Amino acid sequence: MIEDWRQRRAAKRIKSGDGRALKRLRWWQLPFRALFHLPLADGDGRQTVYAVDIPRRTDPEGGKARAHLYLDGRHHAESKLPAVFPVEGGIIEVAISAFGLKRCHYVTTAGAEHPLIPDPKSAEGRRARVEHEHPTLSRSISFLSVLMLLIGVGLNLLQLAEPMSRIPPIAENIGTFDSPIHLPIWLNLALAVGAALGSTERALRLRHSVLDHAGK
Known part of the structure; x- marks a missing residue:
């Protein structure tokens, strides 16, 4: 029921197109544009x-x-995003996070989900090519992204817990917490940047979790 309500709400945000031609993706648009494709066969086999x-x-x-x-x-x-577009045999769902795309999937009427194909010239397409042509390197990059997120978010939350524990209602009911780690401002900023880069890399693969949200 909630999913039906969400789709009806998304349908109200859809506006008809103007028929203009799709412009090619240029290399300088990599940080500013994502492009995905979905080939489908219609009822006539076309x-x-x-x-x-x-x-x-x-x-x-x-x-x-x-x-x-x-x-x-x-x-x-x-x-407007998040978007749900009705297409042949199902819908296309599109959603973004603070770091990029977190969803661009074709969902059939039977409930099967398939990610759309990123344009080879897009940032997502280039990341997919690394995964296909250099799987070992790709796994290393993926591991490093998660590690940067865990370290950045974990250490910053640990330090944030100390001042929050000193809020009177929390201190009275739970007690105060002394963080064993106190990092200089420049290192905290570096960890925050690292966490953001990790989430951005994961967004290129349409990966998103609570950890990415915390990295914001």
Whole structure:
């Protein structure tokens, strides 16, 4: 029931497209644009290609980022994020986090989920190529991302617990906590940057968890 309500709400955010052509992804747009593709066969056996274009910027009118759906290279629809686009045989779900995409999936009417294919020239596509061509390197990068998140979030939360424990209601009921770690400001900033980089790398693979949210 909650999922149906969410989809109905998302459907109200959809606007019809204007038919403009999908522009090619340029190398200098890597930090500012994500592009994914979904080829589907229709009932007549003809292949239809959907594309989801997500500029990494907020909408000047509504203040929220938007996703644009293209059908066979023409602008078909757009929506504020999170977005749910009805397509042949199901829906496309798009959602973002503070560090990038956390979801861009095709969900069939039967409930099966399939991530869309990142454009080879996009940041997500380049990361996927590393995973395909250099799996050992890819696993090392993934491990390093999680490690940076764990260290950055863990140490900062540990230090944050001390001043929070001194809030009178908390101190009276639970007691105070003295953190065994006190890092200089520059190191705390470096850990925060490292955690953000780790979450950004995971977003390139559409990975997102509570840990990534804490890294914000």
